[in-house]
Amino acid sequence: MSQDTLAYEEALRIVLAASVRLPAEDGAIAACLGRVLAADVTTTTALPPFDNSAMDGFALSGDANPVTAGTELDIKGEQAAGDGVVRAHGGAWEIMTGARMPDGLDRVIPVEQTERLASAARIRLLADVAHGQNVRTAGSDVPHGETVLAAGTVLAPQHLMLLAALGVAKVFVTHRPRVAVLCTGRELVDDPAQALAPGQIRNSNGPFLAARLPLAGAEVVHIETVGDDVSAFESALRRALDAGAQVIVSSGAVSMGRYDFVPQALEHIGAKTLFHKVAIRPGKPLLFARLPGDALLFGLPGNPIAVAVGLRFFIEPALRVMLGLPKETPRRAPLAATYKKNVRLRFHLKSRLHIDSQGRLAAEVLDGQESYRIRPLSDANAWVVVPADVDALPSGALVDVYGPGHLEFPLPHESLA
Ligand SMILES: Nc1nc2c(c(=O)[nH]1)N[C@H]1C(S)=C(S)[C@@H](COP(=O)(O)OP(=O)(O)OC[C@H]3O[C@@H](n4cnc5c(N)ncnc54)[C@H](O)[C@@H]3O)O[C@H]1N2
Numbered sequence: 051m052s053q054d055t056l057a058y059e060e061a062l063r064i065v066l067a068a069s070v071r072l073p074a075e076d077g078a079i080a081a082c083l084g085r086v087l088a089a090d091v092t093t094t095t096a097l098p099p100f101d102n103s104a105m106d107g108f109a110l111s112g113d114a115n116p117v118t119a120g121t122e123l124d125i126k127g128e129q130a131a132g133d134g135v136v137r138a139h140g141g142a143w144e145i146m147t148g149a150r151m152p153d154g155l156d157r158v159i160p161v162e163q164t165e166r167l168a169s170a171a172r173i174r175l176l177a178d179v180a181h182g183q184n185v186r187t188a189g190s191d192v193p194h195g196e197t198v199l200a201a202g203t204v205l206a207p208q209h210l211m212l213l214a215a216l217g218v219a220k221v222f223v224t225h226r227p228r229v230a231v232l233c234t235g236r237e238l239v240d241d242p243a244q245a246l247a248p249g250q251i252r253n254s255n256g257p258f259l260a261a262r263l264p265l266a267g268a269e270v271v272h273i274e275t276v277g278d279d280v281s282a283f284e285s286a287l288r289r290a291l292d293a294g295a296q297v298i299v300s301s302g303a304v305s306m307g308r309y310d311f312v313p314q315a316l317e318h319i320g321a322k323t324l325f326h327k328v329a330i331r332p333g334k335p336l337l338f339a340r341l342p343g344d345a346l347l348f349g350l351p352g353n354p355i356a357v358a359v360g361l362r363f364f365i366e367p368a369l370r371v372m373l374g375l376p377k378e379t380p381r382r383a384p385l386a387a388t389y390k391k392n393v394r395l396r397f398h399l400k401s402r403l404h405i406d407s408q409g410r411l412a413a414e415v416l417d418g419q420e421s422y423r424i425r426p427l428s429d430a431n432a433w434v435v436v437p438a439d440v441d442a443l444p445s446g447a448l449v450d451v452y453g454p455g456h457l458e459f460p461l462p463h464e465s466l467a
């Protein structure tokens with residue numbers, strides 16, 4: 051490894067040290083899907099809020115436990131979901147699922163375990179019914195005063211269901227990191243309707259980053275494509291900062307070519323480059339800098355898979371710090387086949403986690419690992435990481451597996467074999 055090429059772990063340490071946890075704000079729960087809780091949520095209400103029936107049937111009470119089959123009772127009233135407080139004095143009350151239990155009654159018999167007697171206002175029980183049977187008691191799901199969600203929870207639909215049920219209108223959530231995306235290269239065409247001139251290609255890194263960053267908890271505040279000159283890039287940087295970007299992600303122009311101007315532009319605006327080149331594949335020419343004013347810049351190499359790896363293994367860990375999330379722990383899975391590499395770099399491999407015919411999980415490293423090959427990324431559902439100092443792994447060896455994004459665990463595909 052050349053002297054100026056950092057080991058991944060050292061580069062990541064620099065990124066994490068430069069990343070600062072963001073403050074928190076109140077958010078309306080309808081707008082909080084995917085946001086990270088900055089404080090525990092403790093309830094001031096209970097769930098269910100009142101004793102209610104789990105069945106359509108008849109509510110009753112009894113000194114005997116159980117009230118036995120064959121007992122006959124007069125029907126004294128009816129209670130539907132939404133009806134308020136009523137007081138019952140014995141007998142049976144026709145009750146609907148979810149209806150508040152009449153005060154004084156303590157059990158429910160389902161309608162199909164009863165028989166209407168000829169008078170129609172009287173029933174006979176066809177089964178025993180014990181104290182508390184088919185009654186959902188107040189607080190049995192969530193007791194009053196309980197902590198229901200812990201700080202650090204990434205709010206998913208099931209959490210919003212719970213918060214809605216509890217009547218929580220707002221939660222305290224960490225700010226979303228504000229990120230700008232700048233794609234460089236005069237070969238790039240943004241408009242899919244525009245025909246390509248010879249030498250041109252379509253911009254695929256921009257749409258990828260714009261789609262992946264929000265899934266990683268960030269807010270994309272600016273996105274722009276620029277040609278191959280320093281001054282256009284510097285102006286784009288200014289527009290990104292004016293839009294409030296705390297993190298700028300650029301793609302392209304960080305390698306050895308004549309038009310690889312990002313390092314030069316950074317020097318010109320007085321940015322501090324914290325590292326340039328990491329012992330990884332793909333994405334080795336990755337650059338990390340702090341701009342005047344403290345925004346962070348990740349200069350990702352332009353090859354599409356170098357962009358995906360830079361986002362997944364450098365930017366997402368930084369976003370986790372900003373969001374107040376702990377360091378990610380990889381999952382471990384057995385390799386589906388032997389793997390060999392002959393370069394002492396840390397490899398990030400487009401992979402598929404799948405379930406074999408015996409139901410066992412296996413990680414398959416896909417063909418086509420070159421950093422220009424987009425198609426295998428589209429087939430992948432996971433990243434397998436092989437450390438720099440490992441040259442060969444037998445089939446079945448446990449490897450580190452990461453989901454497509456830090457908030458997503460790969461869902462294994464069914465067997466390919
Ligand atoms: N002499 C050397 N050449 C290269 C080296 C090296 O060490 N010595 N490293 C190679 C590696 S590894 C990578 S990765 C690339 C990185 O190059 P740049 O960051 O300067 O990126 P570009 O040259 O601008 O682009 C590389 C490649 O990616 C395509 N590209 C760029 N932007 C987009 C986009 N938004 N959407 C789709 N494709 C994009 C671009 O057309 C190039 O094909 O350098 C190697 N060379």
Ligand code: MOO
Nearest residue numbers: 332333334356421
């Ligand atoms: O680092 Mo580059 O992405 O290997 O081609």
